[in-house]
Amino acid sequence: MAARMPPDALDRIVERLERTAAELRAEDVSDERAEELAREAADLVGEASNELDRALREAASDEG
Numbered sequence: 001m002a003a004r005m006p007p008d009a010l011d012r013i014v015e016r017l018e019r020t021a022a023e024l025r026a027e028d029v030s031d032e033r034a035e036e037l038a039r040e041a042a043d044l045v046g047e048a049s050n051e052l053d054r055a056l057r058e059a060a061s062d063e064g
Contacts, residue, residue: 010055013048017041 020041024034 010048010051013044013051017044017048020044 020037023029024037024041029037
C-alpha cells in the first residue's frame, strides 16, 4: 500500500510556488535569481505532480 501523503503536503508546495512566483514578479530580480527561481518552480511542480499521482493511486487502491 502506498504511503499516505500528509494532508497539507500539497498546500505547502502551493505556498512555496506562490512565494517563488511573487519573487519572480519583483522588478529588481536579477537574471541569475530568476533562473534559480524558475528551476525551483519546475521542481515544485514535479513534487506536486508526484503527490497528486500518489494520492490518485492510493484512492484507486482504497476503492479496489
